[in-house]
Amino acid sequence: MIVQISFTLNGRPTTIDVEPATLVAELLRERLNLTGTHIGCDTSQCGACVVHLDGLPVKSCTLLAAALDGTTLLTIEGLHGAPGSNQMHPMQEAFREHHGLQCGFCTPGMLMTAVALATEKPDLTEADVRHGLEGNICRCTGYQNIVVSVMAGAAAMNAARGE
Amino acid sequence: MGNVIGIGASPKRKEDQRFLTGRGNYVSDIKRPGMTAGVFVRSPHGHAILRGIDKSAALASPGVIAVLTGEDAAADKLGSLPCGWGITDAKGVPMKEPPFPMLAQGKVRFVGDMVAFVVAETPAQASAAAELLTVEYEVLPSVVGVLEAVRPGAPQLFDDVPNNICCDWELGDKAAVETAFRKAAHVAKLSLVNNRLIGNPMEPRAAIAEYEPGTDRFTLWTTSQFPHVVRFLMGALVLNIPQHKLRVVAPDVGGGFGVKQFHYGEEAVITWAAKRVMRPIKWVASRSEGYVSDRHGRDHVTEAELALDETGKFLAFRVNTLANMGGYLSTFGPNIPTNLYGPLLGGVYTTPAIYCNVKVVFTNTVPVDAYRGAGRPEATFVLERIVDVAASEMGIDRVEIRRRNMIPKEAYPYQTPVLVQYDSGDPMGCLDGALVAADVKNFDIRKAESARRGKFRGLGYSTYVEACGLAPSRFAGRLGARGGLYESATVRVHPTGQVTVMIGTHNHGQGHETTFAQIVSEKLGVAFDNVDIVFGDTDRVQFGMGTYGSRSLVVGGAALSKATDKVVAKGKKIAAHLLEAAEVDIQFEAGKFSVAGTDRMKTFEEIAGAAYVPHDYPLEVLEPGLEEQAYYDPVNFTYPGGCHIAEVEIDPETGTVTLVNYTAVDDVGTVINPMIVEGQLHGGIVQGVGQALYENAVYDEGSGQLLSGSLMDYCMPRADHMPMMNIATHSTLCTHTPMGVKGCGEVGTIGSPAAVINAVVDALSHLGVTHVDMPATPNRIWRLLQNASLPVAAE
Numbered sequence: 001m002i003v004q005i006s007f008t009l010n011g012r013p014t015t016i017d018v019e020p021a022t023l024v025a026e027l028l029r030e031r032l033n034l035t036g037t038h039i040g041c042d043t044s045q046c047g048a049c050v051v052h053l054d055g056l057p058v059k060s061c062t063l064l065a066a067a068l069d070g071t072t073l074l075t076i077e078g079l080h081g082a083p084g085s086n087q088m089h090p091m092q093e094a095f096r097e098h099h100g101l102q103c104g105f106c107t108p109g110m111l112m113t114a115v116a117l118a119t120e121k122p123d124l125t126e127a128d129v130r131h132g133l134e135g136n137i138c139r140c141t142g143y144q145n146i147v148v149s150v151m152a153g154a155a156a157m158n159a160a161r162g163e
Numbered sequence: 164m165g166n167v168i169g170i171g172a173s174p175k176r177k178e179d180q181r182f183l184t185g186r187g188n189y190v191s192d193i194k195r196p197g198m199t200a201g202v203f204v205r206s207p208h209g210h211a212i213l214r215g216i217d218k219s220a221a222l223a224s225p226g227v228i229a230v231l232t233g234e235d236a237a238a239d240k241l242g243s244l245p246c247g248w249g250i251t252d253a254k255g256v257p258m259k260e261p262p263f264p265m266l267a268q269g270k271v272r273f274v275g276d277m278v279a280f281v282v283a284e285t286p287a288q289a290s291a292a293a294e295l296l297t298v299e300y301e302v303l304p305s306v307v308g309v310l311e312a313v314r315p316g317a318p319q320l321f322d323d324v325p326n327n328i329c330c331d332w333e334l335g336d337k338a339a340v341e342t343a344f345r346k347a348a349h350v351a352k353l354s355l356v357n358n359r360l361i362g363n364p365m366e367p368r369a370a371i372a373e374y375e376p377g378t379d380r381f382t383l384w385t386t387s388q389f390p391h392v393v394r395f396l397m398g399a400l401v402l403n404i405p406q407h408k409l410r411v412v413a414p415d416v417g418g419g420f421g422v423k424q425f426h427y428g429e430e431a432v433i434t435w436a437a438k439r440v441m442r443p444i445k446w447v448a449s450r451s452e453g454y455v456s457d458r459h460g461r462d463h464v465t466e467a468e469l470a471l472d473e474t475g476k477f478l479a480f481r482v483n484t485l486a487n488m489g490g491y492l493s494t495f496g497p498n499i500p501t502n503l504y505g506p507l508l509g510g511v512y513t514t515p516a517i518y519c520n521v522k523v524v525f526t527n528t529v530p531v532d533a534y535r536g537a538g539r540p541e542a543t544f545v546l547e548r549i550v551d552v553a554a555s556e557m558g559i560d561r562v563e564i565r566r567r568n569m570i571p572k573e574a575y576p577y578q579t580p581v582l583v584q585y586d587s588g589d590p591m592g593c594l595d596g597a598l599v600a601a602d603v604k605n606f607d608i609r610k611a612e613s614a615r616r617g618k619f620r621g622l623g624y625s626t627y628v629e630a631c632g633l634a635p636s637r638f639a640g641r642l643g644a645r646g647g648l649y650e651s652a653t654v655r656v657h658p659t660g661q662v663t664v665m666i667g668t669h670n671h672g673q674g675h676e677t678t679f680a681q682i683v684s685e686k687l688g689v690a691f692d693n694v695d696i697v698f699g700d701t702d703r704v705q706f707g708m709g710t711y712g713s714r715s716l717v718v719g720g721a722a723l724s725k726a727t728d729k730v731v732a733k734g735k736k737i738a739a740h741l742l743e744a745a746e747v748d749i750q751f752e753a754g755k756f757s758v759a760g761t762d763r764m765k766t767f768e769e770i771a772g773a774a775y776v777p778h779d780y781p782l783e784v785l786e787p788g789l790e791e792q793a794y795y796d797p798v799n800f801t802y803p804g805g806c807h808i809a810e811v812e813i814d815p816e817t818g819t820v821t822l823v824n825y826t827a828v829d830d831v832g833t834v835i836n837p838m839i840v841e842g843q844l845h846g847g848i849v850q851g852v853g854q855a856l857y858e859n860a861v862y863d864e865g866s867g868q869l870l871s872g873s874l875m876d877y878c879m880p881r882a883d884h885m886p887m888m889n890i891a892t893h894s895t896l897c898t899h900t901p902m903g904v905k906g907c908g909e910v911g912t913i914g915s916p917a918a919v920i921n922a923v924v925d926a927l928s929h930l931g932v933t934h935v936d937m938p939a940t941p942n943r944i945w946r947l948l949q950n951a952s953l954p955v956a957a958e
Contacts (some may be wrong), residue, residue: 034186035192041450045874076185103672104182105417142845
């Protein structure tokens with residue numbers, strides 16, 4: 001059985017046939033060549049695969065692609081604006097500025113969670129950030145610079161909203 | 164365009180743009196035309212005789228291309244996975260070295276041991292076919308703990324390895340130690356376990372292999388920390404592929420921590436299979452697969468004794484350790500609990516006599532090998548724990564007993580009684596800095612405040628030294644290394660003056676593209692943006708030993724420094740000709756070659772241009788081109804060190820340990836990029852905190868099942884486990900590396916476990932607790948508190 005789904009992917013209308021067992025992370029990586037969404041575990045613990053589904057952060061490794069019909073999906077490739085653009089999102093800039101990444105593997109999922117956190121609660125405290133990142137594991141950074149980056153990124157997002 | 168950014172600056176990392184925008188290129192992101200999918204079938208038993216494999220149903224499954232087993236590998240006369248270090252016992256008898264077949268032959272020896280490889284058109288088809296493979300096992304009892312494995316009557320993994328002992332290794336002057344113990348005023352004793360860990364880099368291991376019949380060449384993309392070593396070990400020793408016919412590429416790699424520095428059987432199987440099926444094959448491990456196949460770390464059981472005189476001076480240190488090797492010898496396996504452990508038992512102290520015996524033991528568990536720190540965290544842990552025990556028993560302050568025994572700064576270079584000679588260091592300076600930074604003088608106030616809330620607060624110290632930038636090839640060879648320990652760099656100056664560096668180390672998060680570019684930018688006066696660093700591809704990089712043991716900047720950076728010196732030297736010859744001056748009069752500074760005492764000069768770009776467009780060029784005496792290569796073999800290890808102070812609060816109601824403050828003052832030598840060094844320290848500390856408080860690989864004795872086999876059962880530190888850490892460096896310069904660097908990748912992991920456990924024990928000392936094994940989980944602490952049978956709530 002094949003299911004046809006239509007959804008908005010990084011701002012573009014997308015229609016594709018999928019098998020019912022296909023997961024969103026698999027669809028993105030294998031069919032749509034969007035390899036920025038990473039798969040780091042098989043138990044939905046690590047958070048490397050976080051994307052935004054209708055504006056909310058979800059772990060794309062446990063979501064069936066068939067469920068995407070009629071939704072809006074944002075991946076790391078769509079976070080920084082127009083396709084092909086080298087301009088980065090304020091959260092991406094903050095991670096770069098504060099050394100919030102090392103090997104980069106957890107980074108896309110971490111950024112998607114961070115943007116969602118900052119969107120949901122503009123006045124994030126350190127405790128909010130640490131609690132909010134519980135579903136994203138990083139083995140390299142010890143989290144300290146990630147926490148600093150998220151706080152700075154949230155402040156930059158606030159400033160941008162205020163303009 | 165752009166600026167020179169040199170040593171000591173913290174430019175933003177060159178590699179970040181691609182990682183932040185999802186444009187990294189990890190192995191699992193790569194696709195090749197006609198690519199198939201491979202799945203490994205792994206033993207579900209810890210120990211079993213392999214009676215037979217029926218492939219028929221799997222082969223008939225849709226999309227299946229091949230099913231390969233150990234019998235096929237044997238028929239193709241493939242070698243077994245080589246061990247890179249051969250150690251010997253005290254009498255010079257070599258370790259027992261049973262073969263490690265890439266696919267099991269005759270017997271399986273751990274859960275996860277590879278039994279077959281299934282290749283199909285898609286991953287789903289390969290997985291479905293793997294389920295249909297009928298493997299007949301005769302299950303044997305498993306032994307997973309080292310104490311159990313050496314007992315008479317224990318299950319035996321190999322017929323010719325009696326008592327499962329691979330090697331009975333020793334180091335130090337046993338007689339001198341015994342004499343010292345007889346004279347001691349006090350002897351402190353401690354039994355401890357250094358728990359088994361799983362590295363868990365966030366990117367699971369993966370590989371793609373391709374064979375091109377037109378050129379008879381193989382390409383292997385693999386998540387490796389050392390592609391050249393994989394090419395050498397796998398090509399020459401396992402598959403018998405000529406080195407020039409084999410390309411190994413390790414592109415962006417999502418973390419290593421040692422786990423990705425070994426030659427794995429999966430790499431050999433997939434490369435061999437790619438030629439058999441004449442199609443590219445991709446294998447990507449699941450996280451759960453990684454738990455039973457990534458090499459594990461640590462796993463020691465140790466009895467230690469420290470002899471002291473009446474003033475608390477250390478007279479002698481004696482250590483007996485049983486070290487778990489797992490089911491086979493991995494690439495560096497036997498080297499870790501021996502050569503990287505025994506020589507570090509001196510720590511930062513003047514202990515005159517040390518003796519260490521290590522029994523290296525086989526068990527039915529995943530092979531154990533180097534994991535961040537490798538041997539040195541184990542040495543630091545036993546030493547720093549027993550120092551606290553001795554201080555407590557003798558009634559001496561824990562800081563004071565350390566001061567009384569520390570090697571003074573002026574005593575360097577310092578020869579220890581266990582092989583190594585520290586070139587430089589200042590442990591007392593690190594300790595003093597850490598005491599202030601951790602606000603130790605006000606600890607009692609904080610402890611009283613915790614007590615008012617019914618909580619126990621503790622402070623723990625760890626002063627340590629490590630040996631990294633693994634050392635001269637000649638010395639390593641005497642210790643049993645079967646490879647060299649040098650590094651290489653090629654500096655290619657393009658006709659326009661931009662620079663590409665080919666370096667034999669590997670970048671998997673450490674920021675090499677940035678740090679190494681800073682070195683070139685400073686040394687050649689070239690803009691930082693005009694330097695690119697190439698690594699991880701045996702076709703593009705001349706040779707290299709990769710990244711492990713904090714060696715990249717220490718050894719690779721030295722090779723790079725040497726190669727840039729050669730570029731400058733050649734540039735001076737060219738400039739002398741162009742400026743019609745004597746070569747000795749040419750100075751090079753800030754990207755300009757000038758004649759001393761004059762304003763005549765040529766820019767670096769002009770010299771590069773002249774080298775490639777040699778119209779006015781000394782062709783009679785100098786070759787065109789501006790590309791230089793250097794190989795650097797270090798003269799000694801480097802010895803980073805430092806002092807870590809952990810402060811914990813324990814909730815007696817639940818046994819939960821909360822890390823409330825963490826301070827580290829580390830001596831890493833010259834700091835090239837402070838931002839990156841600090842990031843390395845943060846990450847290392849949290850990995851050590853993970854070992855101390857959360858992480859544990861637990862096996863079931865008898866069945867050999869790994870009980871902590873996924874991220875749901877193995878607790879990795881998360882953001883809310885940590886406080887903001889307080890990090891500083893207090894550096895003395897390495898006296899023998901060109902830039903004075905010592906290495907920083909592992910110091911955090913080496914210093915932190917002892918600091919945290921010493922803090923936990925301190926917090927519980929009023930209840931008579933003298934030791935807590937790692938990890939100090941709520942369950943373990945709660946049980947201790949119940950056994951202390953004190954009315955804890957009334958505190």
